[in-house]
Amino acid sequence: MPDRDFFNLRDAVQLLESRGELATVSGRIHWDVELGALCREVYRRKGPALLFSNIQDYPAETARCSQLVSGLFASMRRVSLLLGFDDVQPNKRLVEYVLERNDMRIAPRIVESGPVHKHVITGKDIDLLEFPVPRWHFLDAGRYIGTLGCVVTKDPETQQLNVGIYRGMVVDRDRIAVLIISSQSWEIFREKYRARNEPVPMAWVFGWDPIMEFIAGTTFPNGVCEYEVMGAYRGRPVPLVKCKTVDLLVPADAEMVVEGYLSLDPSTFALEGPFGEVTGYASDVPTMRPAMKVTAITHRDDPLFRATAAAGLPNAPSEFGYVIAIQRAAIAWNVLRNAGIPGILNVCVQPISNGTTVIVQIKKTYEGQPKQIAAALWGSLTCKSVYKIVIVVDDDIDPTSYEAVDWAINYRVDPGSDDLGVFRSTIGWALDPSAPLENRQPSELGIALGNRLLIDATKTWRFPRRAEWNNEKFPPVSINRPEDIELMKRRWEEYRIKNWDEKF
Numbered sequence: 001m002p003d004r005d006f007f008n009l010r011d012a013v014q015l016l017e018s019r020g021e022l023a024t025v026s027g028r029i030h031w032d033v034e035l036g037a038l039c040r041e042v043y044r045r046k047g048p049a050l051l052f053s054n055i056q057d058y059p060a061e062t063a064r065c066s067q068l069v070s071g072l073f074a075s076m077r078r079v080s081l082l083l084g085f086d087d088v089q090p091n092k093r094l095v096e097y098v099l100e101r102n103d104m105r106i107a108p109r110i111v112e113s114g115p116v117h118k119h120v121i122t123g124k125d126i127d128l129l130e131f132p133v134p135r136w137h138f139l140d141a142g143r144y145i146g147t148l149g150c151v152v153t154k155d156p157e158t159q160q161l162n163v164g165i166y167r168g169m170v171v172d173r174d175r176i177a178v179l180i181i182s183s184q185s186w187e188i189f190r191e192k193y194r195a196r197n198e199p200v201p202m203a204w205v206f207g208w209d210p211i212m213e214f215i216a217g218t219t220f221p222n223g224v225c226e227y228e229v230m231g232a233y234r235g236r237p238v239p240l241v242k243c244k245t246v247d248l249l250v251p252a253d254a255e256m257v258v259e260g261y262l263s264l265d266p267s268t269f270a271l272e273g274p275f276g277e278v279t280g281y282a283s284d285v286p287t288m289r290p291a292m293k294v295t296a297i298t299h300r301d302d303p304l305f306r307a308t309a310a311a312g313l314p315n316a317p318s319e320f321g322y323v324i325a326i327q328r329a330a331i332a333w334n335v336l337r338n339a340g341i342p343g344i345l346n347v348c349v350q351p352i353s354n355g356t357t358v359i360v361q362i363k364k365t366y367e368g369q370p371k372q373i374a375a376a377l378w379g380s381l382t383c384k385s386v387y388k389i390v391i392v393v394d395d396d397i398d399p400t401s402y403e404a405v406d407w408a409i410n411y412r413v414d415p416g417s418d419d420l421g422v423f424r425s426t427i428g429w430a431l432d433p434s435a436p437l438e439n440r441q442p443s444e445l446g447i448a449l450g451n452r453l454l455i456d457a458t459k460t461w462r463f464p465r466r467a468e469w470n471n472e473k474f475p476p477v478s479i480n481r482p483e484d485i486e487l488m489k490r491r492w493e494e495y496r497i498k499n500w501d502e503k504f
């Protein structure tokens, strides 16, 4: 079981570099589109994490911040290493580990000072563009600073801290416009601040132990303080310092923190979007959205700016997909566990789907089990932006193998039968481009509306048993028997297979 001290971002960079998982881009690259384009190309080639050290307009000698790091999580090996494992782990091992740690808590501790306060910028000296914030894609409305930054907010009634990841676009030197999706914790807090006629204090943390991103980007029940979960993952309390201009706490050795207040006064709103979103689409039209007014920027010496190209493409999962895949599988498994559904063997979310599709492997013990699984997932609030498609497979199908799952869909699903189940007009996701625009209006609907699909790719139990199929309901699969495999293994060298150097 991994148990290691907190990384700071530099430790994480070093670890990945030493394991051949991080490359430095030392040639000049432009923050305007070029950097984002290279990130996406490297995702497509399943390449390493990238440290950019020579960014146009941000020379190392004079810039306040000259380096950007991206892609730390963008492979399952890197997810495993950053969680603290020695090397890549199978899906089930990671999901079980996350399931266990998500239920544990270690309260943070407050320390007097930390490297994050080495430099404190306030008032007219604030300029967000002193940091190398990319315009990630040519269709983006502007330079997006908030891609993997973690936003700290607080419930004004209970004082409970919350950490989440939300997108944010630089509006001008001291304002960041944000997208708040309904039912997120900070949206609930926002309504409480609105009732008090107060702005929302925020602290945006860019770069610390990546475990922060792994926890902040996932859905915990309202009332859970993500700092306590981060502590549980590392087996020790998170060291936090008080912010300089807002009443919030941030990791003492974070790279950089942007403090400020989110105004709820519509006259202060700013145009935000479109943005190359996790779906791969340039999401939504320019919309007036709340903007954070920055009151301070604090940072370490020579800070590393942490960011990512959010958009996953049809053939290239983004870092976002990897950050949330294991968590979204674990949260689905937790829902099924709490619903008391038996026989769950493994749950898999492929990074390309960002959790839109979840694949559940079961030991089937009754015919209605797949429907019950879908109903439990769709009946839970955790499904708000995920689990649109639920695929259930038998215990002989590896849920982490695309080919195995596809095979099961091809030969165990009869599309005209109850193998497919559609559940219409449930809670949906405003960023899903396949839903009609009128269903993506939280202002009208509270939360967006969406339709959902169950693919029951298990063998149906409704067929009669047949004597010629060993009294089973499906014909036997033409797999090699153990004795066939044993024979091949024994005779492999004797076959003298030319031009193929494979060992058995």
Ligand SMILES: Cc1cc2nc3c(=O)[nH]c(=O)nc-3n(C[C@H](O)[C@H](O)[C@H](O)COP(=O)(O)O)c2cc1C
Residues within 6 Å of the ligand: 147, 148, 162, 163, 164, 165, 166, 167, 168, 179, 180, 181, 182, 183, 184, 185, 186, 187, 216, 217, 218, 219, 220, 310, 320, 323, 324
């Ligand atoms: C890279 C990344 C970007 C995200 N962007 C947004 C966003 O712009 N708006 C949003 O509401 N949620 C966004 N999310 C999802 C939230 O971070 C996630 O739902 C989290 O559970 C929110 O925490 P909360 O429920 O404590 O507010 C993003 C997640 C990740 C990993």
